[in-house]
Amino acid sequence: MITFDDKSYRLLCCDGAVGLKKIEKGTVKLIYGSPPYPNAERNYGVWKEEDYIELISPFIEGAQHALSDDGFLVINVKANRSKKTASKASKRSLVVEKLAILLEEQWGFSCVDIEIWVKGNPAPTGLRVACQDAYEQILWFSKSPEWEINIDAIRRPYSDHSLDLYKDYEYKARENGLTYVRKNKSITPNPLGALPQNIITCGVMPNKTTHQAVQPLALPEKYIKACTTIGDIVVDPWVGSGTTGEASVALSRRFIGFDIFPEYVSMSEQRLSDIAKGL
């Protein structure tokens, strides 16, 4: 069984699916991670589209074991094309959509949303048979069909346009009690900010480490804030350079990370010990 001893995090060099099963059953509030992407050729290997569901299945079964009944599974992934050419046969993979459907139909998770990471600086693809690839998907699922999230923790600043509108209009409840219509009176903005949107807009990280897929911190931060509170356990079964760990430790959550490559575990260890020292 994995323990924390005196630390706020544990990093282990092992297959993440095996690691998940070594966590005490039902103790994890959030599993957040970014697996190898379908068809992406990286120095940590390739998970081909045709093998993808088989390769990711043990991780989903591990998540079912480790998550608490009110826990969440969040997977950031992008469907790469089967051929990186401008050829007319460069078909977009639907394996991410297939995974999302199986998460509900086969593994019994409930879809909170499929959010979109809009990249400010997407890598050029040179593709001429479709538009430039400028987003990734974030599959946000709950173990329970009814869930609670900390919406106030992920509110965002109001746009100037919304604040201007609020000065002039009031939103009067419709009779169905669900939606609002515009009326000519004013309303007060929530002091904690506007309701969050289901997109995250930020650039990809510059390649400063030997890891080829370092995520922006803003991604795990959003789901850690929304799905967990201080002291909860967050797990990343594909820890890589340790981005989810950094966000978790900085937000005073406990963290467990797995990677099959020792160099990434060492990289994460360095990163997390620096964060923990600075707290």
Ligand SMILES: C[S@@+](CC[C@H](N)C(=O)[O-])C[C@H]1O[C@@H](n2cnc3c(N)ncnc32)[C@H](O)[C@@H]1O
């Ligand atoms: C997309 S990267 C994750 C990057 C990470 N989110 C970050 O910001 O650095 C996927 C990671 O999964 C790891 N990986 C591949 N197969 C694995 C397995 N079976 N178990 C655990 N980790 C694995 C790779 O070594 C790689 O570091």
